[in-house]
């Protein structure tokens with residue numbers, strides 16, 4: 001009873017702040033859209049049918065999935081060594097290092113994307129450096145490509161991955177790694193057989209977080225991908241604000257959420273099963 | 278075959294010297310114990326042998342090969358960590374077979390060898406458990422089996438018994454010693470437990486402040502300690518400070534005139550006395566014969582411990598064997614104590 005009472009405020013916030021808007025959104029997605037009349041009360045699956053039958057929308061979904069998956073894998077590869085160093089450092093300045101990892105988050109996504117735009121442009125820092133080093137002879141197109149979007153989202157998501165991994169790696173006894181070395185495991189084998197399996201909860205948490213953020217990214221794809229690079233986040237926004245098509249916008253939002261939830265749950269189950277083995 | 282030689286091994290951490298100039302020659306099959314107070318560099322020495330700590334100077338030779346710069350995974354040392362460091366996500370059998378897996382031993386053979394190692398520590402029945410389902414003593418034995426399974430050239434034990442209760446510790450001590458002897462394994466064990474060191478070692482190394490103070494058998498250390506530190510660290514001693522006035526004559530700061538080893542050079546010194554070297558009611562012609570007052574008395578079972586004040590500055594600890602018919606003194610009693618001149622060990626003081 002006491003515990004239940006303690007949970008009450010949080011429960012109320014979740015119901016009022018999350019479940020109600022979701023239910024409302026779902027209800028909207030079943031309505032019909034008549035141009036000029038805005039939203040017409042109905043119960044129809046037409047919006048969902050439209051999404052899943054139009055190759056354009058399916059391509060957007062596929063692109064979003066691809067970007068989010070790529071971002072997650074890159075964050076994992078870049079983040080693991082960083083998290084490991086952070087977790088194992090004996091430096092007195094450890095707190096400063098952690099703040100340095102989080103620091104990029106102090107700048108909003110839009111501002112940061114603007115920074116990338118400067119860097120990626122034909123006369124930007126990246127091209128200038130590559131040209132200067134003689135690695136390329138003509139400026140390469142980075143701006144308004146999938147590459148730019150992936151780099152941009154990776155930069156946003158990396159801190160989340162690093163922090164998730166670092167907290168878990170910190171809980172792994174250093175002596176366990178040494179035991180593996182002592183028993184004849186070179187660093188690669190130690191990583192594969194000991195460190196990674198033990199860090200799995202962190203890998204999972206960090207990947208899910210990064211994947212969700214990647215699926216829902218808005219400012220970065222808009223600013224770095226340009227108008228022709230459509231992903232799910234901007235697509236929802238466009239339907240709601242530009243087309244005024246709330247039912248279809250609601251349906252897309254629901255598809256986005258369902259797909260994200262489905263994949264993360266699936267990943268969770270697979271990893272849990274492998275770990276229980 | 279697996280002889281281990283450490284030559285002038287040192288390790289600094291910034292300004293602190295963790296290990297300084299350690300030279301040891303450990304023949305094949307020897308059980309060597311590193312003994313010393315906390316922070317004296319025992320673990321650091323062991324970790325340099327395992328390859329986890331890079332020496333600042335000196336070299337390590339195993340089977341005649343220089344392994345000083347070789348990474349840990351190519352050294353073939355078997356280490357038992359103080360907290361065991363078992364792999365929490367692997368079963369007992371997988372833990373034990375891990376080293377063999379890394380050596381690419383085929384699965385069937387690996388499993389047989391792991392089982393054999395577990396049999397040596399009497400844990401075959403628990404092969405499928407996870408480490409967290411084991412007691413501390415069982416985990417300790419898995420750690421030992423895991424290290425033995427790779428047939429290491431040297432077995433390295435860092436306070437392997439410190440997390441066990443007193444009773445179990447005594448059992449495991451004997452078990453480890455018997456296994457080590459049967460397998461003929463060159464072994465280095467680190468401990469700060471004197472009794473553990475004395476019961477298990479072939480040879481002991483006493484360390485202090487990173488340096489070796491003395492290497493020798495139990496008897497060497499106890500009967501012929503190299504310095505005052507060893508005399509105090511291995512076994513108990515009472516230290517009386519004073520001066521060697523003439524060959525064989527020692528005067529304490531409290532004014533007692535005592536007969537001592539005639540070979541001791543004159544000058545400021547301390548006289549160390551083992552508690553059991555001092556006797557009650559000595560014969561009239563004893564080298565040293567003194568009266569004193571009993572200030573403290575403890576019943577320790579095999580012995581009775583007495584603290585006797587001989588002068589305002591000098592107090593000695595005496596152990597009386599607890600035999601039938603011992604007329605035990607009481608606190609406040611005056612007693613006569615005596616010891617032969619040769620029983621006192623004289624160490625010159627700067």
Ligand SMILES: Nc1ncnc2c1ncn2[C@@H]1O[C@H](COP(=O)(O)OP(=O)(O)OP(=O)(O)O)[C@@H](O)[C@H]1O
Nearest residue numbers: 290293294295314315316317318319320321322469
């Ligand atoms: N990584 C390190 N960084 C700095 N100093 C260290 C490090 N490791 C050890 N030391 C120092 O080196 C000295 C020796 O340490 P070591 O762990 O070898 O002692 P020990 O004899 O094993 O002590 P104990 O019985 O307490 O385990 C200590 O003064 C310790 O503070």
Ligand SMILES: [Mg+2]
Nearest residue numbers: 319320321467
């Ligand atoms: Mg130690």
